[in-house]
Amino acid sequence: MLAVEDLRVHFPIQAGVLKRTVGFVKAVDGVSFQLQRGQTLGLVGESGCGKSTVAKALMQVIALTSGRVSLDGVPVMSGDRVQLQAYRRKVQLVFQDPGESLNGRHTLGEILAEPMEIHGVGEATQRDALIQQLLMDVGLGNTPLTRYPHEFSGGQRQRIGMDPEFLLCDEPVSALDVSVQAQILNLLMDLQASRGLGMMMISHDLSVIRHVSHTVGVMYLGQMMEYAPAERLFSEPLHPYTEALLDAVPRPDPRLRDRPRRALVGELPSASNPPPGCPFQTRCPRVMPRCREHRPDFREWAPAHWIACHAVD
Amino acid sequence: MSVLEIEALSVDAVDGTQAVPLLRGVDLTLSPGETLGLAGESGSGKTLTGLAIMGLLPQPAVRMTQGTLRFQGQSLTTLSPKARQQLRGSAMAMIFQEPMTALNPVQRVGSQLAELYQIHRPNLSSSTIRQELIQGLANVGVSEPERRLTSYPHELSGGLRQRMMIAMALALKPRLLICDEPTTALDVTIQAQVLDLIRTLSREIGTAVLFITHDLGVLAELADRVAVMYAGRIVEEQSVWDIFASPKHPYTQGLLRSIPRLDQSAQTRLAIIPGQVPQPTEPLSGCRFHPRCDQATALCRHTQPRMIDGAACHLFGEQTC
Numbered sequence: 001m002l003a004v005e006d007l008r009v010h011f012p013i014q015a016g017v018l019k020r021t022v023g024f025v026k027a028v029d030g031v032s033f034q035l036q037r038g039q040t041l042g043l044v045g046e047s048g049c050g051k052s053t054v055a056k057a058l059m060q061v062i063a064l065t066s067g068r069v070s071l072d073g074v075p076v077m078s079g080d081r082v083q084l085q086a087y088r089r090k091v092q093l094v095f096q097d098p099g100e101s102l103n104g105r106h107t108l109g110e111i112l113a114e115p116m117e118i119h120g121v122g123e124a125t126q127r128d129a130l131i132q133q134l135l136m137d138v139g140l141g142n143t144p145l146t147r148y149p150h151e152f153s154g155g156q157r158q159r160i161g162m163d164p165e166f167l168l169c170d171e172p173v174s175a176l177d178v179s180v181q182a183q184i185l186n187l188l189m190d191l192q193a194s195r196g197l198g199m200m201m202i203s204h205d206l207s208v209i210r211h212v213s214h215t216v217g218v219m220y221l222g223q224m225m226e227y228a229p230a231e232r233l234f235s236e237p238l239h240p241y242t243e244a245l246l247d248a249v250p251r252p253d254p255r256l257r258d259r260p261r262r263a264l265v266g267e268l269p270s271a272s273n274p275p276p277g278c279p280f281q282t283r284c285p286r287v288m289p290r291c292r293e294h295r296p297d298f299r300e301w302a303p304a305h306w307i308a309c310h311a312v313d
Numbered sequence: 314m315s316v317l318e319i320e321a322l323s324v325d326a327v328d329g330t331q332a333v334p335l336l337r338g339v340d341l342t343l344s345p346g347e348t349l350g351l352a353g354e355s356g357s358g359k360t361l362t363g364l365a366i367m368g369l370l371p372q373p374a375v376r377m378t379q380g381t382l383r384f385q386g387q388s389l390t391t392l393s394p395k396a397r398q399q400l401r402g403s404a405m406a407m408i409f410q411e412p413m414t415a416l417n418p419v420q421r422v423g424s425q426l427a428e429l430y431q432i433h434r435p436n437l438s439s440s441t442i443r444q445e446l447i448q449g450l451a452n453v454g455v456s457e458p459e460r461r462l463t464s465y466p467h468e469l470s471g472g473l474r475q476r477m478m479i480a481m482a483l484a485l486k487p488r489l490l491i492c493d494e495p496t497t498a499l500d501v502t503i504q505a506q507v508l509d510l511i512r513t514l515s516r517e518i519g520t521a522v523l524f525i526t527h528d529l530g531v532l533a534e535l536a537d538r539v540a541v542m543y544a545g546r547i548v549e550e551q552s553v554w555d556i557f558a559s560p561k562h563p564y565t566q567g568l569l570r571s572i573p574r575l576d577q578s579a580q581t582r583l584a585i586i587p588g589q590v591p592q593p594t595e596p597l598s599g600c601r602f603h604p605r606c607d608q609a610t611a612l613c614r615h616t617q618p619r620m621i622d623g624a625a626c627h628l629f630g631e632q633t634c
Contacts, residue, residue, distance in 0.1 A: 250530030
């Protein structure tokens, strides 16, 4: 299990010639969750809510301001290179644009062999067989290893990854066409079923999140607003922000076009200057005086259903 | 009278002596106040269709080789480049997916918007233009429009920039608005606001809207009719009600089945369309969808189907050749 406790990532805002720190962007501000093997956690929220920062912090590619990340109960220390390397073999990130994460001057065979060399997986002689098995698993069997990334389509490129226990997917399908998107989502669900992968799916597309997730977290301005089993979150959302997000999703059924909707007015406030109290108070249709002063506690409102809202009682 | 009539539009990419077909036999019509959705995957020719209407094809590498384009009854293909430029921005306008690339980053938004009036309405005084701009921004839901006029594009959020583009496109009340994935880069909450805006404006001003998107959900919310493109051709065109209730073409059916839905039970496999969209250079006889179609027959492999009763498919209608 991959556990995250009270994760905070604050970026300093520097100004002037002396680059003095004049404030902080609280990109992630006190987020906790657990990622189980064989399960998918969906993270949703508008751009700038901190969901990608969570993934980067989990990969330890950006420094945590505070908080704990532990894998199967063992805390992950960013200073311990040996431990970090072992951790990064088990926990991997899939980016939105596969073209950018594959070296255009290396062949498929070289790209797939490199992480195996770094992590000492198998003997050089066994690696070809391992690579062929991997490609078979992702539906790219019988692909010549001498081909270069540009010779693959976007959907094919997205399948060229490694062999982790936890997969953090940051918008893996948002740049793909729907028919290709379906292939990749099926592939991820198949890999999860056959290898017991734990997955975190970050997406702005709530329909995608709904489809693949067992648990869903809704983030807003670096904070978790609601966290619940997927089935429950989509059928009985409690937080006004979750309700508004769900209502805004375009539904592929014209009979629903005049459905009542709780529309949000205005835009996301800047993370460098968040409003006091509840971060959502400037756009909330159910705002109360209390919301403008006190940040609501993140509490377990019903079994496994967590929420940070004063208006829900 | 139709705002736009396209007949048998063909566009080729010309590379040396070789011509690669990009669009073939595209027919579309659009009435005042109507919203036509143009759906399809990347490379299907949606954007090219929009650019061809606007006269913005990257010539000479890509050019129209056949067909007629009529705008309010007037042929566009016989117009001089200057006359077409007069139409652009005033009578027809287009908004793009990424507003940042369409706005000049070193010029204040207000002066970019004002330029449009200076070109197309040279008789207006600058104070009248300013009043019009403020009203225009207020119409698209921009708060504090006077202050926004002095902003630079990078100071605005994605949603605000897209509103600016819409305000600019609608400033001179065009008869035709072409929207090319205008909400794809926006969050769903902002997307909902922008769609509302386009819907209201088309209703109030009577602007005809050609809405290009790969997102069928957006078209279900907005369009009156939907045309689906595949590999440079329109394969189906029906009312929004019919296309979602009973899609005819196997490609449309496949697209609709492959999208995850909010109201569908989770963790099931999504239906997929096997294979990939063919490259325009790929020689392919008959229906261009036949290699991916599980119902393809010998007829489909040899003969290009004609559009009959809203679908270009041998499985529908009386196809004789």
